[in-house]
Amino acid sequence: MNRHPVRVTRLAPALAASLLLAACSGGQPPGGGPHGFPPAEVGVFTVQPKSIPVTFEYVGQALGSKEVEVRSRVGGILEKRLFAEGAPVKAGQTLFILDPKPFEAQAANAEAELARAQAQQSQAQREAARLKPLAEKKAIGQKEYDDAVSTGELAAAAVKAAEAKLREARLNLGYTRVVAPISGMSSRAAKSEGSLVAAGTDLLTTISQIDPVWVQFNISENEKLRVERAVAEKKLDWPSNDAMNVVVKLADGTTLQRKGKINFADTRINTASGTYETRAEFGNADNALKSGQFLRVILNGPKRVDAIAVPQAAVLDGPQGKFVYVAGKDKEGKDVALPKPVALGDWVSGEGNLWIVESGLAPGDKVIVDGIAKIFFPGMPVQVGPPQGGPVTPAPGKGDPGQAPSGAPSPPPEKKK
Numbered sequence: 515m516n517r518h519p520v521r522v523t524r525l526a527p528a529l530a531a532s533l534l535l536a537a538c539s540g541g542q543p544p545g546g547g548p549h550g551f552p553p554a555e556v557g558v559f560t561v562q563p564k565s566i567p568v569t570f571e572y573v574g575q576a577l578g579s580k581e582v583e584v585r586s587r588v589g590g591i592l593e594k595r596l597f598a599e600g601a602p603v604k605a606g607q608t609l610f611i612l613d614p615k616p617f618e619a620q621a622a623n624a625e626a627e628l629a630r631a632q633a634q635q636s637q638a639q640r641e642a643a644r645l646k647p648l649a650e651k652k653a654i655g656q657k658e659y660d661d662a663v664s665t666g667e668l669a670a671a672a673v674k675a676a677e678a679k680l681r682e683a684r685l686n687l688g689y690t691r692v693v694a695p696i697s698g699m700s701s702r703a704a705k706s707e708g709s710l711v712a713a714g715t716d717l718l719t720t721i722s723q724i725d726p727v728w729v730q731f732n733i734s735e736n737e738k739l740r741v742e743r744a745v746a747e748k749k750l751d752w753p754s755n756d757a758m759n760v761v762v763k764l765a766d767g768t769t770l771q772r773k774g775k776i777n778f779a780d781t782r783i784n785t786a787s788g789t790y791e792t793r794a795e796f797g798n799a800d801n802a803l804k805s806g807q808f809l810r811v812i813l814n815g816p817k818r819v820d821a822i823a824v825p826q827a828a829v830l831d832g833p834q835g836k837f838v839y840v841a842g843k844d845k846e847g848k849d850v851a852l853p854k855p856v857a858l859g860d861w862v863s864g865e866g867n868l869w870i871v872e873s874g875l876a877p878g879d880k881v882i883v884d885g886i887a888k889i890f891f892p893g894m895p896v897q898v899g900p901p902q903g904g905p906v907t908p909a910p911g912k913g914d915p916g917q918a919p920s921g922a923p924s925p926p927p928e929k930k931k
Contacts, residue, residue: 553895557884563820574731574811576803578722587689589713599702603694610692621683628676635669642666698723722805727798731811732789751817760794763810823868841880851889
């Protein structure tokens with residue numbers, strides 16, 4: 515029961531000595547660092563405004579530049595399928611054959627009707643030719659001759675009608691062979707042999723022309739407004755569609771080694787999704803992109819003008835939001851680590867993993883990049899040096915600010931004005 519007071523009594527002289535030493539040194543431990551150690555060595559990144567390429571990434575879907583639904587123009591029983599499902603087909607290639615026998619009979623009937631009309635026309639022409647000299651000699655009445663001429667004209671019109679019927683019958687007979695309207699990749703056959711096909715209604719298959727292939731993606735209204743505002747304020751240089759560099763990433767994360775170009779950008783908002791439809795065109799001779807395939811679309815070319823950016827490793831999370839440590843001076847002119855809250859913009863992966871800072875930093879600020887884990891409290895003395903590995907140190911991860919190191923307190927809350 516008496517051990518605790520004895521222990522306190524023994525520790526008291528050491529604690530008193532520590533407090534006396536701290537008081538004599540003006541509140542700073544010997545050597546300038548905590549617990550008597552020298553100031554922490556840190557690497558800094560000097561902030562300077564510059565033009566930074568930025569990328570915009572969206573979810574897209576590959577579509578054939580031509581998508582055709584193949585349907586029969588006439589109805590009947592499907593007799594044969596003459597293509598391999600999923601294989602490429604050529605324009606004009608026969609895909610299906612419908613039973614032609616009913617249409618052959620209709621064509622034969624039309625031929626007979628034409629022959630009857632031609633015979634009637636010949637009879638009317640002979641009758642008019644026989645009555646003509648009699649009418650000239652006034653041997654018959656003029657009306658009788660005029661009726662004969664009219665009968666011949668009606669017979670000629672009947673011949674033309676019969677010829678049209680015959681052409682229609684032959685067309686219908688030809689339509690029993692369903693051909694590919696374009697070249698491309700075929701889909702599966704929606705009807706099997708023996709099925710009854712309705713004219714113009716039943717889908718037989720689809721054909722997609724995928725060279726070139728289109729990649730459709732949507733830009734949100736919010737982001738489009740933000741881009742337009744940045745362009746108007748000359749904070750963002752947005753090139754024309756012709757100068758835009760478009761690439762795509764496949765589902766496994768690989769980037770397709772070819773560039774596309776934007777060939778359509780809608781000016782209307784899709785009321786269902788609140789987005790602007792945009793489309794890019796890619797060459798696809800090797801069929802690397804398939805119709806319906808989902809992709810990541812990356813737009814390269816825009817630049818942030820006079821942007822301030824810091825390495826991703828320098829950005830930390832605190833209770834008050836994102837902040838960075840900058841190398842500043844205390845009252846004695848010594849280098850110390852000072853927290854600065856920042857508002858972040860876009861993340862730039864192609865420039866060494868940088869965060870664009872919208873507000874909170876000024877040109878010339880020395881942002882601490884290396885040695886952040888050695889900073890245990892705001893205002894801690896530091897020894898400033900260049901960052902390891904160059905001016906920018908990539909950080910692990912993608913797109914997320916770092917967490918405050920263990921033992922490092924968050925910056926004090928901002929005082930309300």
